[in-house]
Amino acid sequence: MNPVELKYSKEHEYARVEGNVVTFGITDHAQHSLGDVVFVELPDEGATVTAGKSYGTVESVKAVSDIVASVSGNVVEVNTQVMDSPDLLNSDPYGEGWLVKVEADDLSSLDGMMTADEYETFLAQEDH
Amino acid sequence: MAAEAKRTPLYEEHLGAKAKLIDFGGWEMPVQYAGVIDEHHTVRTKAGLFDVSHMGEIDVRGEEALAFVQMLITNDASKLEDGKILYSPMCYPSGGIVDDLLVYRYNPQHFFLVVNASNADKDFAWMLEQAKNFNCSVENVSDQYAQLALQGPLAEIVLQRLTTVNLAQIKYYTFTHGDIQGISCLISRTGYTGEDGFEIYLSPEYGRKLWQKILEVGAPDGVQPIGLGARDTLRFEARLPLYGNELGAEITPLEAGLGIFVKLDKEDFIGRDILLTQKEQGIPRKLVGLEMIDRGIARSHYPLQKDGQEIGFVTSGSFSPTLNKNIALGLIRAELAIQGETLDVMIRGKAVKAKIIPSLFYKRST
Known part of the structure; x- marks a missing residue:
């Protein structure tokens, strides 16, 4: 099941918010539809990322x-462990398969994301 | 998924096995069951069962069947014995490739041609056009066959449990007709994985029965159904070309490294003039193996550069489950195809370093 404390996007990614630090990852649905993950490319520590990009x-x-x-x-x-063992995204997407932690400029871009319940509904609709 | 997607006789089996289905050349096909890497290893170490009923079958019969086939293909079917099979490209007059196919010879008046699913209609139209000047019939019999492929080191042992046909006598690239579980089959010792194995052609109505039976008797040995995802990684490791990747209308068989299947000294065939010229004047491009030095996976159609100049493109690239590294095939300018040299794979605009290595990434030990 998708953890209730996370926020979810239509692109099947999640955000875990702890203070102003947000952990990014892909959802269980995403890893399942991708299949065996064999490569992950992530930014370096200190890099800047932009919401929606x-x-x-x-x-x-x-x-x-x-x-x-x-x-x-x-x-x-940066979770360097997933760069060496990309299969962690398949086996534990919400745990060891996390990708990066970002210190957010502001958290308003999270407002458009879904709760776990909303995401389940979204998945059910996408299936049809 | 397009509403008009074609389905094989095994479709219900794939649904039952919870396969992930994709559109492949207009067919709704299983891309994976348990997972691509797991399925890949199953075929390399045990045996796997593929539904390849989407492949096209074309029957050629008549007085001039051999002469027609000889004009059509670059390989030489005149020296082929009855009951044997050869692999061949089939070219346009430009030397570019219409398709690659298997040619089954019953006798000089009867050939059975097996072509790629996504090219079947194009191939059939092309053959009909070329057959005009020959006294022979060309019939698209694709609908009359289901095709299963059992591939892997245990293929013979497993299949032998279901038939009295002595499979050990069916040598590589030969075929026979016989019953498997009372079902009349064409049994061919061929495949597209780099492993030993069989391709079995039978009436579509018995497809599901044979599929279930093979999985049932193979279960103790770990035989599993295999999707198109692993079919691609398996064929890629064994440097078996794929139309649309290594082969195409703009690529000649000499460039694609298929020179041994081009018999320039046989009688005339379509594309011969251009291929002869290429052979004499030098083949402009060469297919090479690549191993990634930097992190990244080279994918089909990514540009290849040397010192900032474009020198070719990736034809196929993947993580190799057998070698556990990222490798690729690329078509590059022939003079730069030097083992050990490095070049850049352009991945989303970024130069990622790779090394030229022998392109036969995997060869089975037997």
């Missing part, structure tokens, strides 16, 4: 997928 890519055997920042700010931590 791509900050990296996640690649499965067959597909290349852009990952989109949900807030603007500075990258304060």
Whole structure:
């Protein structure tokens, strides 16, 4: 199930908000539709990301997928473990498979994101 | 998914197995079941079952069937024995490739041609046009066949449980007719994975029965259904070309590294003049193997550069499950195709370094 404390985007990414630090990742649905993740490209620590813009890519055997920042700010931590073991995105997308932590300039861009309940409804609709 | 997508006789089996379905050349096909990497390893170490019923089959019969086939393909079917199979490109007069195909020879008056699903209609129209001057019939019989491929080191052991046909006697690139579980089949020792295995052609109405039976008797050995995703990584590691990637109307078989399937010394065939000229004057481009040095995966159609100059493009690229690294095939200017040299793969505008390596990434040990 999708954790209730997270925010979700229509691009099947999540944001975990802790103070003004936001952790980005892809949802369980995203990892499932991508299939085996074999490569992750992430920005360096200290890089700037912009809400709504791509900050990296996640690649499965067959597909290349852009990952989109949900807030603007500075990258304060990069999960280097997923760069060596991209399969963590498949096995634990909400835990060890997180991608980057961003110190947000402001959190208003999160307002358009969905709650876990809304995301479940969104997924159900997308299936049809 | 397009409403008019075609489905194979195995469609219900794929749904039942919870396969992920995609559109492939107008067909609704399984891309994966358990997962591409898992399926890939199953075929390399055990055996996997593929639904390849989307492939096109064309029957050529008549007095001049051999002469027609000889004009059509670049390889030489005149020296092929009855009951044997050859692989060949089929070219335009420009030397570019219409498709690549398997040619089954029953006898000089009867050939069975197997072509790519996404090219089947185009190929059939092309063949009809070329057959005008020959005394032979060309019939698209694709609808009359389901095709299953059982591939992997355990393929023979598993399939032998279902038939009295002595499979050990079916040598690589030969075929026979026989019953499997009472179903009349064309059994061919061919495949598209780099492993030993069989391709089995049968009436569509028995497709599901044979599919279920093979999975059932293969279950103790770990036989699994395999989707098009792993089919692609398997064929890619074994440097088996794919139309639309390594092959196309703008690429000659000599450039694609298929020179051994181009018999310039046989009688005339379509494309011969251009291919002869290329051979004499030098082949402009060459297919090379690439291994990524920097982090990244080279994908089909990404540009390749050397010292900032474009020198070619990636034809196929992937994470290789067998080698556990990121590799690719690229078509580049022939004079730059030097083993050990480095070049840049342009990934979303960024130069990512790769090294030229031998392109046969995987070869089975037997």
